[in-house]
Amino acid sequence: MxxxxxxxxxxxxxxxxxxxxxxxxxxxxxxxxxxxxxxxxxxxxxxxxxxxxxxxxxxxxxxxxxxxxxxxxxxxxxxxxxxxxxxxxxxxxxxxxxxxxxxxxxxxxxxxxxxxxxxxxxxxxxxxxxxxxxxxxxxxxxxxxxxxxxxxxxxxxxxxxxxxxxxxxxxxxxxxxxxxxxxxxxxxxxxxxxxxxxxxxxxxxxxxxxxxxxxxxxxxxxxxxxxxxxxxxxxxxxxxxxxxxxxxxxYWKNKKYLGIGPSAHSFDLDSRRWNVSSIAKYLHGLENNESYSETEILTEQDRYNDYIITGLRTIWGISEDYIRREYSEKYFVHYQKIREKYLKSGHIAISSGTVTINSNGLFISDKIMADFMLVEAAK
Ligand code: SF4
The missing domain is CATH 3.20.20.70 (Aldolase class I)
Incomplete structure (x- = not known):
């Protein structure tokens, strides 16, 4: 798909x-x-x-x-x-x-x-x-x-x-x-x-x-x-x-997509690619078989954070099992800590191991997503 x-x-x-x-x-x-x-x-x-x-x-x-x-x-x-x-x-x-x-x-x-x-x-x-x-x-x-x-x-x-x-x-x-x-x-x-x-x-x-x-x-x-x-x-x-x-x-469910045209983004599960935001450079690249895009290989941290921000935007939420299965332990530990904080404050709901932002949390959704993300400085 x-x-x-x-x-x-x-x-x-x-x-x-x-x-x-x-x-x-x-x-x-x-x-x-x-x-x-x-x-x-x-x-x-x-x-x-x-x-x-x-x-x-x-x-x-x-x-x-x-x-x-x-x-x-x-x-x-x-x-x-x-x-x-x-x-x-x-x-x-x-x-x-x-x-x-x-x-x-x-x-x-x-x-x-x-x-x-x-x-x-x-x-x-x-x-x-x-x-x-x-x-x-x-x-x-x-x-x-x-x-x-x-x-x-x-x-x-x-x-x-x-x-x-x-x-x-x-x-x-x-x-x-x-x-x-x-x-x-x-x-x-x-x-x-x-x-x-x-x-x-x-x-x-x-x-x-x-x-x-x-x-x-x-x-x-x-x-x-x-x-x-x-x-x-x-x-x-x-x-x-x-x-x-x-x-x-x-996009929100982490599926592959191809982005065609200047400025378009692509995602293939392992990397993100974005075409240049310039008509002249885009056409020049295509005509001369030169690059007209940049690609970033996703780290585990990128993939975890993408999963958080795309999942929490939607009613499909983020799955506890998926986080435990797909990412290193430190991500699951962090997830659990933040989950407890927002369950206590009443801004998220959990059902069958899936966390979603509830109506109380909608107005601070950016803050909730930022807290669930894990950003560590590169060594
Ligand atoms: S400038 Fe063009 S792309 Fe932007 S909102 Fe207007 S019609 Fe849409």
């Missing part, structure tokens, strides 16, 4: 909060598409004995590509990898790129899940974030997608936006519920260095929302979505029964 992630590094416009690797210069598009094809073909041996269960086109903005280009990417994968007939094939899409005709074509090509970057149902928020779409476009694109046959739709929302009241946020969440989608990802706004929002915060144009209000927004989100039948299966992710993002779940 393995996954393939393809990074499409183009956006028509930069959103003011976003620090993903992307370019607004589409003149490199044909070069990148040829590069993606070449990388997919040249790395097929890495997953020669694995069935591909998930394919994920992210970015950037995959929906900014033409239909033929999106078909070519899927064809290249199918021609070079063993793709399961039931594979989850997700594409990230922005509402302003979508219409009834192209959604119908995408569904016919085999894309069966859309992750739609909606972020807010308030025009003022969309403007502040420099999003390209409006509220009506977002609502309409969900309706078109359903009509085109997509029965697995996810929408992204952001809370903690400047000036966003609890009532504003409640309205967003309720509209998302009314749209009757299968999956909602909701992220607390982060001011990343290098973004317009970061600069505006530093210069006093924007004011950060108080932490208490962001926490209230998160609590409200959990309550409304729970009442609406969503399962809170990862810190920022909620789904109707059975509609987990299989691709993202495989």
């Amino acid at each position: 393995a996954g393939i992630y393809i990074h499409i590094p183009f956006c028509r416009k930069r959103c003011h909060y976003c620090d993903f690797f992307k370019s607004t210069d589409f003149s490199f598009k044909s070069g990148i598409l040829a590069g993606l094809r070449k990388e997919l073909e040249s790395r097929a041996a890495e997953l020669a004995s694995d069935e591909i269960n998930t394919i994920y086109l992210g970015g950037g903005t995959p929906s900014a590509l033409l239909l033929d280009e999106l078909k070519d990417i899927l064809d290249t994968i199918r021609n070079n990898y063993l793709v399961s007939p039931e594979a989850e094939i997700t594409m990230e899409a922005n509402p302003d790129d979508l219409n009834q005709a192209n959604l119908t074509s995408l569904r016919q090509m085999g894309y069966n899940r859309l992750s739609m970057g909606i972020q807010s149902f308030a025009e003022s928020d969309l403007k502040l974030m420099n999003r390209r779409h409006g509220v009506m476009q977002a609502v309409q694109s969900v309706k078109w997608a359903k009509k085109a046959g997509f029965s697995n739709l996810s929408i992204d929302l952001i809370y903690g936006l400047p000036n966003q009241t609890l009532e504003d946020w409640e309205r967003n969440v309720r509209i998302a519920v009314e749209l009757d989608v299968q999956h909602i990802s909701a992220y607390n706004l982060t001011y990343h260095e290098g973004t317009v929002f970061y600069d505006q915060l530093k210069s006093g144009i924007l004011k950060e929302l108080p932490d208490e209000l962001s926490v209230q927004q998160f609590e409200l989100l959990i309550r409304i979505l729970k009442d609406a039948g969503f399962e809170h299966y990862e810190i920022s992710n909620f789904c109707k029964p059975g509609f987990y993002s299989q691709h993202n779940s495989s």
